[in-house]
Amino acid sequence: MKTKGCLIAVVAVVLIGIFSVVVWYIKTGNKIVRLDEGVAESWAQVENVYQRRADLIPNLVATVKGYAEHEKTALTDVVEARAKASSVNVNPEKLDAQSLQQFEQAQGNLSSALSRLLVVVERYPDLKANQNFSELQAQLEGTENRIAVERRKFNEVAREYNTYIRQFPASIVANSRGFEKKAYFEAQAGSEKAPEVKF
């Protein structure tokens, strides 16, 4: 009679143990999914602001062309760099170091082509006085700030996710469900502190 009671107690304890492990596993898995979604959302914002910059370029190029037609190289550089940057596609499910680096390189090329163009236009006072151009440069400046902000926010969200999935015991769940570490944007000179767009 006594042993039977003991047995029931042991079975109950084991069952409760299994049950709580299962509940923990599901809860941890859900939290990882939530953090992962946060990273994806943040990535979408990053792409959004880069797209915003790309959208400004045709207008910018057209405006500059009207005043500074001789600056063909600087203009074509920007157009080509924009096309290249737009062709880089990153799978938001798999933000690994390699794909992020490719993205970053293409966007970086566009940034430097743009700044070369903006240095060149310094020589055209008529263009600088143009209302359309000054609005464009205000928008471009704001967009560069947005890019810096969204990159920083992405890094923060990715860091939170990475820290969580690599910590024991959540790492067990992450490994078994195939969640991988996300890459960060490199804090190169000018990405942590917003670059100043000077005209």
Add this chain to the structure above:
Amino acid sequence: MKRILLIFTLLVAAFLSFADDSVFSPPAVPTLVADNANVFTNGQRMALANKLNTISRETSTQILVYTTTDLLGYGIADFGQRLGEGWGIGQKGFDNGIVIVYKPKTDSTSGEVTIQTGYGIEPLIPDATCKRIINQEMIPNFQQGLEYKAIDDAIDICFSLTKGEFTADEYSNFGEDSSVGSIIVLILLLLVGYVLYAAYGQFTIGRRPSFFSYLWFVLSLIGHSSGSGRSGSSSGFGGYGGGHFGGGGASGRW
């Protein structure tokens, strides 16, 4: 609610460990006028605070005026964005906050000003408009030493551009959804609790717990699930709303 609070605390802690400067964490006494560079007279500071508090109370849009002599090495736009995000200017979900940062001109450094717009303000005051406010309304006044007028005018323009877009009514409705939800939860809890209470009395021989202990139990449950009521005094400033900033806006220097 407890868990939300915990997550929030963790987030704040995480945020604090990333931000290296405590300037970007909200002050103990919330205010919409932080005149660290001492550019206003007491009367001007009061007038600005009154205006901004009224705007915040009536439209839920929050405008922060921040003056400083030291940008801590940040670009002024970056500084303004971090300030807005860190303090949570504007309402959560609406992101209707605006931050104006002003650094007075000194003998060795140029004067700088920025208007940073929250995500929700970006479509109402585009970057080019911010730039125009700065170049046409603010910088000419700053150059003449009319600092109060420069900032006051900018506030008026920003206010007129955002007026009608966000209203305090709409904002309180925004919060009401959840209170309808909690009323339903409350009724359900009362029902379920009463059925259990009645059943307990039917099937047990032991002493039936008093009706008051049942009531106390239900009420303590409710205490956990709600308690997010918004408190705002009729005068003064109720507090920051947790709005977000994405770097929109413009800056200028002279």
